[in-house]
Amino acid sequence: MKILVCISKAPDTTSKIAFTNNNSTFDENGVQYIVNPYDEWYALVRALEIKETSGADVTIITVGRAEDEAIMRKALAIGADEAIRIDADPVDAYMVASEISNYAKNQGFDLVLTGKETINFNGSQIGGMIAEGLNLPYVSIASKLDVNGSTLTLEREIIGGVEEVEVGLPAVVSCAKGMAEQRIPNMRGIMAARTKPLHVLPPTVTETLTSYVSFASPQAKSSVKLIDPNNMDELVSLLHSEAKVI
């Protein structure tokens, strides 16, 4: 079985979010990049669990610049077998997804996994776009994934419940909490990652469909109104007459 896991970088979850160039670009000053948590904790680890129980080749792919190889090495240290970097700035979801589906087209992957979303752009777009590019079925935001021969059994949250579905391979799945547990790379993994293959391929896509015009920070909340813990009637009355939420 061949599994492709799409890995994105994301700013460390505690990063200060600020913008420069007249609010047109994210200020990377002092920002630490990590593997996007959904990609690492859920998609990658589940792929490795499948490898351990039934055997699989796990390839990771990132559309990004040379400096992103640091996070790719981390994914290799956790246990992926090889890595592909498409050497391009990830400017919009359509372009990133097209790069990945162009690469994957003739490689015979049985399963393509993405994270549920990146924690910087929160688009949840790329999995569905890859699925369309490869003309494969897609299951979005799965919280459980099992392989039975050539069939996947998955669970995902739908409106007002949880749906259990079955889909034949090959398929594309976006992965959310519940699918696997976070793993910390060990020393052996980190050493091994240094010599695992990391191939750099030239980009094939130039077209984009969207762009960010500018960014803005949310307005700071005016300061909190403190209520006496012995006067909950006051809180209820404020929620009703001032905040108008009950």
Add this chain to the structure above:
Amino acid sequence: MMKNLVYINGNSHLNKAAFEVVTYAKKLGGDITVLASGNMESSLLSSLGNYGAKEVIINRGITGNDDQQIAAWIASKAPDANNIIFSHDFQGKAIAPRLSVRLKAGLIAGAVSLPEADGSVKVNVFSGKAFGFVKTHSTQRIISLLPNSIAPEETGTHCGVTEINEEVGANKVRVISVKKPEGAIPLPEAELVVSAGRGLKGPEHWGMIESLANSLGAATACSRPVADIGWRPHHEHVGQTGVAIRPNLYIAIGISGAIQHLAGVNGSKVIVVINTDSEAPFFKAADYGVVGDAFEVIPKLTEAIHKFKAAQ
């Protein structure tokens, strides 16, 4: 004349998100055709006319949630559509990206307001820690709207509903079962949410949280460590790595307000924080704060709500 298509899930109940997407399309201007798939009754769907729909077409031939089938069907209806609108839910997150590739139409994912004067649309980025303004470069535009971003507005009357039966390709995502939680309000749809963290000290104390939630008709949520230790089910975990919610009211009890927690709840309209520690970071994000012990404050708050409801 602008033409807008709106897709709604015809398998669930007619939820608020459906009214929101139709209202959004109405405010963009032009004609609105609603496309739905599933088994929902036509009489229910005709009420979408009240929000501005000119007509509803429901396809009974697509019974599941296979986004490949649904995207193919929508694409067949889309050649002259200017805007195609989805709710940014599990389906919008699957069908809209597919359609974007199929039609080569730019997708604005997670919109939180109507287009600006320059045509860009505001979206949530960095897990609610900032906004971005996104523009599309294509002739057609696809928008998925974050739930609870726009208030539904009733302006018209019922509209006609056409039932069709078109199978579009094979259904490749076979539904085996659907589990519905008993009685509980689904968290992403809840307008009121009561949430608790490690400050509650143990799972045996959640009865108090549930009583408070019941008194309000609210859903319950929790911080990540609480779900990780197994005090509460995983689907209640809100935050950067759990569910992101934007209710009208979020009451956070015994939660410190770590940045990763805030990332999932900072879209809430009103935040109430109850915490023993007046230095807890959550107070900086709160509208109303109570510095006090949850074990004393919560029963009092629940009682005050019962009193308020009885007087209504």
